[in-house]
Amino acid sequence: MALPTVLSSGYGLWDPILWVIAFIIGIVIAWMLWKSGVSSYKKGSEQGRPYLSGNAEPAKGEVHIRASNLYWGFTEGIKGYYQRVVPLHTGIATDYLLWIFWVTGILLIIVMVV
Amino acid sequence: MIPGFIATNAPALLIAVPLLGAFLSPVIGIISRDARALWVLAIITLTAIIGYFVAFLVYTEGTVLYVFGAAETALTVPPDSGGIPIRIIFAIDAMSALMVIIAVTVGFAVILYSLSSDSRRSGLEAYYTIFLLMIGAVLGMVSTGDLFNFFVFLEISSLASAGLVAYKVERGLAVEAGLKYLLVSTIGGIFFLFAIGILYGQYNALNIAMLAEVIQWTPLDKLALVLIIAALAAKCGAVPMHFWTPDAYSMAPSAVTAMLVVASQASLYGLFRICFTLYGMTLSYVTIGWVIIILGLLSMIVGVTMAIPQKDIKRLMAYHAVSQTGYMLLGVGVGLAVLGDQALLSSYGTTAMEGGIFHIFNHAMYKGLLFLTAGAIIYQVGTSDLNRMGGLGHKMKWTMIFFIIGALAIAGIPPFNGFASKFLIYESVFAFSPILSIIAMVVSILTLASFVKVFHSVFMGPPLPEHENVKEAPHTMLIGMTILAALVIISGIFPEFFIQNLIAPAANALIDQAGYIATVLGGA
């Protein structure tokens, strides 16, 4: 049975409708979890404080983890790669052109030889 | 419904309308700003209608031919010319029609978006002129059947794009980006013209179909092909010639960036058109196929790894554009590498090409959407530095939803459209060479990772005190984003409909070189 939405690659099939159904079920479960929260929560009271220890709450701007702190481990882990690749992006216009000439030359050798 | 003379001249109107609109918009602008905005909107709507009409004609009746200046629009070879198509010919087959659809759809969405996003700027009289010129040039590039005509439209789109990239000036930064883009494009254009000269000197023809009929594989033809591949690969931002991409994409106004993506893909289209239709079986397809695959692999890996540590939201997305271009090169390159083997072609080559071409369509939609959301964020927050953003999800809910749609689509998460095309690429490339497919999947995971970073640092977290006055983006900007987001979702949920009606004819049009020649030169 072929639904109009089924995508066939010649090796496998994939039906996005199943995923849409899965998405909807996921959203319903999330909604149910959210609904089961404490309904007597009072906004603006002490209940909203993130710390029970009595420590002062830091300013909002300091709680947020900024972009450059993310994936620090990843870039540190493959530092050797980044140390080679990042400096290639020199930002000098003639270097950009030089790369084009290099690629042309290498391609020419490949195409002429093979 | 549509008068006959408009229907027969639709391919010419496809570029005539935006060009006319472009040069009249400063005149209309004398009346008032609103009149100019209405005029630009009317022109792009008309262009979109003509574009869809031409594409409809192509998909229902086959290749549309238009010969400029001939007594009949389909008279490609005049009886007294000795069998040479001397006039400029537009040959719009299914592949061109797909590109026309992409260009007019994104063009309409970005013009709608830029009517409010760029309304605060000065110098708007020139801005819309250049913008419409760029859209017209992209449409010309994808519809023409003539090499030199392609070069002319390539140069128009380069000049217009460079002007738009530099438009904001930004203490010289944008001008620097525009200059780099212009230098790369000019060198690319010179290479392309050299290749045209070589081909013309040997075969006395400029028409792609005419050349395809007589072309051989002499050393001069090899040189011409290398020059064309280098020029167009540089123009579409393949590693290691991608350096201009992050500069230009990050400094251009966001609406322009979304259109620049389409302009790059028009160059990609030119690359595929020349490899498949002009050279076809004569080139050593295994070598050239692997060259394109390796360019694609480098683009995927370097693009995504360079994107992860970026701190500027649009620069990050620009590196992802490089990385996604790699998928298209990979898919179509695999198709090219098995072009001569009919059994392999029908077992996975065609599927790989469909995946690559579908990815062109999908990429234009979701990348356009992402750049537009980035533009909306920058418009409201006033900075593009990711480190200075946070908590915007509280204020910009619609922008956040559109961003999520775009980010999930680019990362290849079902049921959005990025997954559909990547699924085709993974499965067919796995049959060709498993390691390529695994690399493609790893790159997809890294893409998701870096968009999680953007999502977290822009939208999550508590509302920051410095962004207290941030509001949701204006309505016209949201409408522009809605169009693209709707297409992302629809083509994700009904991929088979798009594959069968738009993509498969396009892939077959590329493979079927003999059919193209017969259609264009058939009148002889």
Add this chain to the structure above:
Amino acid sequence: MFWNLPYVAVVLLTVIGLATILLKRNLIKIFFGVGILTSAVNLFIIALGYREGGIAPIYTYAASENMVMATPQALTLTSIVIGVATTALMLSFAVIIYKTYGTVNVDEIRELKE
């Protein structure tokens, strides 16, 4: 051979143009290099247009089978116009860059990198 002279000139101009682009650091001189390269291509195409024994397509009563198609000339004219537009745009960019950065040295125009 005398008829090869234009092609020798094309090669010479190409080499000079490439060398100017890659070796000079002044933006204006790099634009010169681009201009020389464009001229090389123009000369190449116009040299291709020469056909021995052909008649220029401007005479009404000449034998029509010996007339030469004027395509290369048309291409060259178009290419010259495009070259002028490109040069004008590049020079105007250089003016703004000089006003804002205070330099036209291509090595120092690298605010955008990595």
